[in-house]
Amino acid sequence: MKAMAPKKSRNETDHPDAPRPEAEWKLRLYVAGQTPKSLTAFANLRRICEEHLAGRYQIEVIDLMKHPELAQTDQIIALPTLVRKLPEPMKRIVGDLSNSERVVLGMNLEKLSGSPS
Amino acid sequence: MRKPTSRLTLLKKVPTGINGFDEITGGGLPAGRPTLVCGSAGCGKSLFGLEFLIRGATEYGDPGVLMTFEESADDIRKNVASLGFDIEALIAKKKLVIDFVRVERGEIEEHGEYDLEGLFIRLAHSIAAIGAKRVVLDTIETLFAGLSNEAILRSELRRLFGWLKERGMTTVITGERAGDQLTRQGLEEFISDCVIFLDHRVVGHVSTRRLRVVKYRGSTHGTNEYPFLIDENGISILPITSSDLEYEVSTERVSTGVPGLDEMLGGLGYYRGSTVLLSGTAGTGKTSVAAHLAQATCARGERCLFFSFEESASQILRNMRTVGVDLQPFVRQEVLLIHSARPTVYGLEMHLVQIHKMIAQFQPAVVIVDPVSNLKTAGTIEESSALFIRLIDFLRKKGILGFLVSLTSGANALEATDEGISSMVDTWLLLRDLESNGERNKVLHVLKSRGMNHSNQVREFHITSKGVKLVDAYLGPAGVLTGSARLAQEAHEAADAERSKQEMERREMALSHRRNAMEAQIKALRAAFDADAEEFRKTADYERIRLGKIEIDREAMARSRRVTERSKKNNHK
Numbered sequence: 282m283k284a285m286a287p288k289k290s291r292n293e294t295d296h297p298d299a300p301r302p303e304a305e306w307k308l309r310l311y312v313a314g315q316t317p318k319s320l321t322a323f324a325n326l327r328r329i330c331e332e333h334l335a336g337r338y339q340i341e342v343i344d345l346m347k348h349p350e351l352a353q354t355d356q357i358i359a360l361p362t363l364v365r366k367l368p369e370p371m372k373r374i375v376g377d378l379s380n381s382e383r384v385v386l387g388m389n390l391e392k393l394s395g396s397p398s
Numbered sequence: 399m400r401k402p403t404s405r406l407t408l409l410k411k412v413p414t415g416i417n418g419f420d421e422i423t424g425g426g427l428p429a430g431r432p433t434l435v436c437g438s439a440g441c442g443k444s445l446f447g448l449e450f451l452i453r454g455a456t457e458y459g460d461p462g463v464l465m466t467f468e469e470s471a472d473d474i475r476k477n478v479a480s481l482g483f484d485i486e487a488l489i490a491k492k493k494l495v496i497d498f499v500r501v502e503r504g505e506i507e508e509h510g511e512y513d514l515e516g517l518f519i520r521l522a523h524s525i526a527a528i529g530a531k532r533v534v535l536d537t538i539e540t541l542f543a544g545l546s547n548e549a550i551l552r553s554e555l556r557r558l559f560g561w562l563k564e565r566g567m568t569t570v571i572t573g574e575r576a577g578d579q580l581t582r583q584g585l586e587e588f589i590s591d592c593v594i595f596l597d598h599r600v601v602g603h604v605s606t607r608r609l610r611v612v613k614y615r616g617s618t619h620g621t622n623e624y625p626f627l628i629d630e631n632g633i634s635i636l637p638i639t640s641s642d643l644e645y646e647v648s649t650e651r652v653s654t655g656v657p658g659l660d661e662m663l664g665g666l667g668y669y670r671g672s673t674v675l676l677s678g679t680a681g682t683g684k685t686s687v688a689a690h691l692a693q694a695t696c697a698r699g700e701r702c703l704f705f706s707f708e709e710s711a712s713q714i715l716r717n718m719r720t721v722g723v724d725l726q727p728f729v730r731q732e733v734l735l736i737h738s739a740r741p742t743v744y745g746l747e748m749h750l751v752q753i754h755k756m757i758a759q760f761q762p763a764v765v766i767v768d769p770v771s772n773l774k775t776a777g778t779i780e781e782s783s784a785l786f787i788r789l790i791d792f793l794r795k796k797g798i799l800g801f802l803v804s805l806t807s808g809a810n811a812l813e814a815t816d817e818g819i820s821s822m823v824d825t826w827l828l829l830r831d832l833e834s835n836g837e838r839n840k841v842l843h844v845l846k847s848r849g850m851n852h853s854n855q856v857r858e859f860h861i862t863s864k865g866v867k868l869v870d871a872y873l874g875p876a877g878v879l880t881g882s883a884r885l886a887q888e889a890h891e892a893a894d895a896e897r898s899k900q901e902m903e904r905r906e907m908a909l910s911h912r913r914n915a916m917e918a919q920i921k922a923l924r925a926a927f928d929a930d931a932e933e934f935r936k937t938a939d940y941e942r943i944r945l946g947k948i949e950i951d952r953e954a955m956a957r958s959r960r961v962t963e964r965s966k967k968n969n970h971k
Contacts, residue, residue: 311516313515313516313519318511318512318513321510321511322510325510345515345516345519346519349519349520349522349523350523352516352517352519352520352523353497353520353523353524356499356500357516357519357520358499358501358514358516358517358520358541358544358545359506359512359513359514359515359516359517359545360512360513360514360515360516361512362512362516372507373505373506373507374506374507374508374509375506375507375508375509375512375545376508376509376510376511376512377509377510377511377512378509378510379509379510379511380509380510383507383509384509387507387509
């Protein structure tokens with residue numbers, strides 16, 4: 282699969298190249314083209330990650346318009362869908378992530394908020 | 399989304415290939431439109447969808463996509479393998495795509511706006527992969543369990559159905575019934591073209607499946623409930639309303655297999671393609687008459703299908719062998735097929751569908767159902783009589799001679815069949831017991847036989863080791879007598895005859911004695927008379943002689959006297 286590179290992807294895709302061998306948080310965002318909803322979702326996700334997981338996360342964006350076969354293999358129904366691949370267990374969140382409070386809760390990020398960023 | 403490439407007329411239909419369904423809908427499902435197939439759990443809606451795809455792929459060359467929300471592709475593969483469908487081959491040939499959409503409650507969290515574009519992409523991808531023409535969504539309502547934003551779901555579903563319509567996909571959408579609503583989420587409000595309702599009812603411990611076309615826009619359709627059956631060949635629907643009274647009749651006659659019975663039916667037997675009802679009380683030999691018909695049919699080289707709802711095939715073969723009807727060779731030659739089933743093994747409709755299917759496969763000239771009366775234990779009386787009417791219609795249309803055996807229970811009036819089919823049948827034979835003088839004897843009547851000069855007489859019915867025999871019953875001034883009463887009466891009559899014969903002889907002898915006596919007497923009288931006559935003659939002769947002598951004497955005397963006189967005279971002178 283190929284990661285879509287959004288305009289400002291410095292914080293995301295650059296991290297694997299950083300000294301840390303593996304990102305602690307592996308997130309994957311499924312979208313269908315550059316729709317307002319997918320752009321909102323991506324922006325929201327990045328904001329939340331920067332806020333809580335700066336430097337410890339990796340975001341992979343998958344455009345199903347380009348890889349429609351992945352919709353079936355990854356069991357995607359609704360878009361946008363965010364999948365937390367790591368840490369286990371895998372979690373799914375659908376929607377444009379506009380309510381960051383609840384996303385934080387849903388991803389169990391609140392415990393991390395106090396930890397050094 | 400893509401604009402519709404061609405304008406579809408409302409009445410264009412896509413055949414489902416499902417046995418009987420295309421008949422009742424006049425061609426199948428509306429082409430390029432979604433159809434809702436709904437019903438409670440286990441009603442067969444998923445199978446309907448699946449068969450629509452499989453038949454479409456195998457019989458009409460239409461590739462299809464199955465999007466399943468409840469069962470995994472693996473489960474489906476296993477389920478339909480038992481129905482004789484080879485899904486693997488269809489998938490390999492790119493005729494079928496199965497996409498299992500896994501939706502689990504609580505697994506997905508929702509934050510903010512979303513849509514179901516993922517589902518659209520999956521579907522579009524599958525459709526494009528094989529050039530699908532048919533789509534089945536089974537059961538899309540499951541989405542409501544996994545995703546909580548109903549407003550989004552509903553609008554997205556509406557969009558999905560519209561999208562499928564735009565692409566010209568003939569789609570089956572299944573939905574589960576809930577309460578008064580056809581589907582839990584009211585899918586029927588989105589799908590206005592065609593709604594089919596499947597039902598699975600249990601009446602008297604027997605389940606019956608039914609199908610109803612609730613709505614079919616732009617098409618006439620039967621509004622009845624059609625019974626259907628699910629078996630190893632998938633769904634079979636039995637149209638009732640296609641039964642009408644238009645069929646060809648034959649003037650050809652076929653033997654009943656019982657010589658005496660042929661004679662009673664104008665000497666020629668039944669009409670080919672007619673319906674014969676044989677009713678009778680227990681143990682009157684109904685099955686034997688049926689077996690004779692089977693034997694006669696098979697001996698002509700025609701096929702006979704024997705439905706037995708009481709005895710197993712081997713039991714019939716054994717029992718009939720003891721009355722001199724050996725059906726075994728015909729079974730071996732496959733001109734006779736005996737199908738045994740318990741009446742309660744499934745509902746009436748299922749039986750009828752089963753009968754239809756077997757007839758279609760075996761193509762018999764004669765169908766025997768023994769007994770039809772047992773079938774009513776599988777349903778209500780109303781249902782069973784409707785069933786028999788349909789069965790009779792079906793047989794007549796196919797030109798098959800139907801021989802229905804009905805057991806009348808002892809308490810019922812013999813000439814009343816509870817199945818209410820007697821008015822439908824062409825020939826009605828009645829076997830009954832006559833009880834008299836401490837024995838039961840069987841007699842056979844022909845109650846009616848349309849279009850032939852049939853006997854009005856009662857025949858005594860014997861089951862011998864060489865088959866069924868009909869004996870003329872005793873018909874005399876003392877009434878109709880059978881069995882030993884007939885024999886007694888016959889002996890009695892013979893004795894009577896003998897007695898009167900002897901009496902006559904005696905009288906004759908007496909007369910001849912009298913004649914002899916008379917003649918002897920006459921002889922004696924004649925003898926006496928002769929004797930008298932002789933005597934008289936002798937006396938007469940004697941008299942005559944005597945008289946002659948007297949004359950002579952007198953003359954002599956006179957002469958002498960004259961002499962004296964003369965002398966006297968002379969003396970005087």
